[in-house]
Amino acid sequence: MFWNGKARRLSYKKLCFAVFGFTTLVIYTILFNNCVLSKVHGVFSAEPLLFDRDTFNKKAKNTASGYNGETHVRLIPLITWSNNTKYRFISKNSLKPIRRLPDALVIGVKKSGTRALLEFLRLHPDVRAAGSEVHFFDKYYHKGFNWYRKKMPPTLEGQVTMEKTPSYFVTKEVPQRVKQMNPSTKLLIVVRDPVTRAISDYTQAASKKKNRSFMQSFECLAFVKGTGFSVVDTSWGPVRIGVYARHLTKWLKYFPLKQLLFVSGERLIRDPAAEMARVQDFLGLKRVVTEKHFYFNSTKGFPCLMKSEGRPRPHCLGKTKGRNHPYINQKAIERLKEFYRPFNLRFYQMTGINFGWS
Numbered sequence: 001m002f003w004n005g006k007a008r009r010l011s012y013k014k015l016c017f018a019v020f021g022f023t024t025l026v027i028y029t030i031l032f033n034n035c036v037l038s039k040v041h042g043v044f045s046a047e048p049l050l051f052d053r054d055t056f057n058k059k060a061k062n063t064a065s066g067y068n069g070e071t072h073v074r075l076i077p078l079i080t081w082s083n084n085t086k087y088r089f090i091s092k093n094s095l096k097p098i099r100r101l102p103d104a105l106v107i108g109v110k111k112s113g114t115r116a117l118l119e120f121l122r123l124h125p126d127v128r129a130a131g132s133e134v135h136f137f138d139k140y141y142h143k144g145f146n147w148y149r150k151k152m153p154p155t156l157e158g159q160v161t162m163e164k165t166p167s168y169f170v171t172k173e174v175p176q177r178v179k180q181m182n183p184s185t186k187l188l189i190v191v192r193d194p195v196t197r198a199i200s201d202y203t204q205a206a207s208k209k210k211n212r213s214f215m216q217s218f219e220c221l222a223f224v225k226g227t228g229f230s231v232v233d234t235s236w237g238p239v240r241i242g243v244y245a246r247h248l249t250k251w252l253k254y255f256p257l258k259q260l261l262f263v264s265g266e267r268l269i270r271d272p273a274a275e276m277a278r279v280q281d282f283l284g285l286k287r288v289v290t291e292k293h294f295y296f297n298s299t300k301g302f303p304c305l306m307k308s309e310g311r312p313r314p315h316c317l318g319k320t321k322g323r324n325h326p327y328i329n330q331k332a333i334e335r336l337k338e339f340y341r342p343f344n345l346r347f348y349q350m351t352g353i354n355f356g357w358s
């Protein structure tokens with residue numbers, strides 16, 4: 001009897017332990033798999049889990065974290081996996097590049113050297129940039145952030161995702177939209193003497209005309225008709241874009257000055273490595289792009305690249321960069337310089353940099 005009672009007590013204890021152990025195991029498995037599932041999901045896509053596509057679409061359209069739901073998320077039943085398989089899967093796939101919204105934007109200024117800056121930055125292994133201008137914030141904003149994300153190159157955690165669209169700098173809706181995407185977005189602005197910039201802009205427009213003899217001269221377009229070279233036509237795009245202080249004021253309503261980097265277009269040609277050192281510091285990157293990446297091509301008259309991704313030989317930027325400018329009457333140039341002087345001074349004060357445009 002004594003032994004029977006003791007044995008029963010012992011097996012009752014064992015049963016309690018077994019039930020307790022089993023319950024703990026079940027709870028642990030549920031919690032662990034929930035946690036792993038959300039991680040695995042992050043590997044497949046940077047977008048949030050989607051359960052009710054329509055409700056989510058309504059909420060998410062045009063919010064940076066939003067997803068306008070074209071793909072359904074495939075949930076993998078991890079419970080059937082062994083722990084080792086799970087970890088191998090996660091560690092392998094967390095190194096898989098995914099498309100993300102940009103961390104940094106080259107927002108302008110048109111014809112100041114924005115392509116050169118982006119191509120130089122692409123030499124850096126920690127930078128990935130969209131090849132062509134995306135125009136999301138000025139032309140395609142209605143398409144939503146998921147459209148924008150898909151235009152970005154896939155990047156690994158820690159790499160900087162970028163794009164350049166020079167018209168962002170002068171489009172009034174853009175600063176607020178960029179802030180809505182991510183208030184910490186880093187903004188790069190290449191600037192060049194506004195008079196040379198206007199001539200460059202005109203040269204590009206002329207080069208696109210099929211019949212150039214129909215194109216009015218730069219002098220005709222830059223000044224109000226019948227005023228000779230005295231009244232500058234500020235409604236003409238190539239002139240208006242060069243009033244940098246006015247455009248910058250709009251950006252400073254949404255972003256602190258420290259989030260903006262002003263790159264000198266002139267210095268980017270004269271000393272690309274020095275300018276690139278500033279840019280890499282600003283983006284928090286190691287200074288990988290240095291003098292050894294550039295050589296001066298005297299035929300082109302510009303710095304060119306020793307090599308770049310997919311192009312192992314020395315090469316320059318394309319034919320549309322570094323065009324010959326037409327002759328412009330010196331009086332017109334002087335008058336334009338006079339026109340820009342107060343705006344340039346204001347711009348120097350705002351940025352704390354004297355760009356040296358006379």
Ligand SMILES: Nc1ncnc2c1ncn2[C@@H]1O[C@H](COP(=O)(O)OS(=O)(=O)O)[C@@H](OP(=O)(O)O)[C@H]1O
Nearest residue numbers: 110111112113114115116200302303317321322323
């Ligand atoms: N390395 C190098 N090679 C060639 N060109 C160079 C380089 N660095 C700066 N630049 C200057 O870039 C000017 C074109 O500016 P953008 O690239 O901003 O033009 S665009 O707005 O994207 O059309 C272009 O203007 P133009 O000289 O009028 O063609 C160049 O002066």
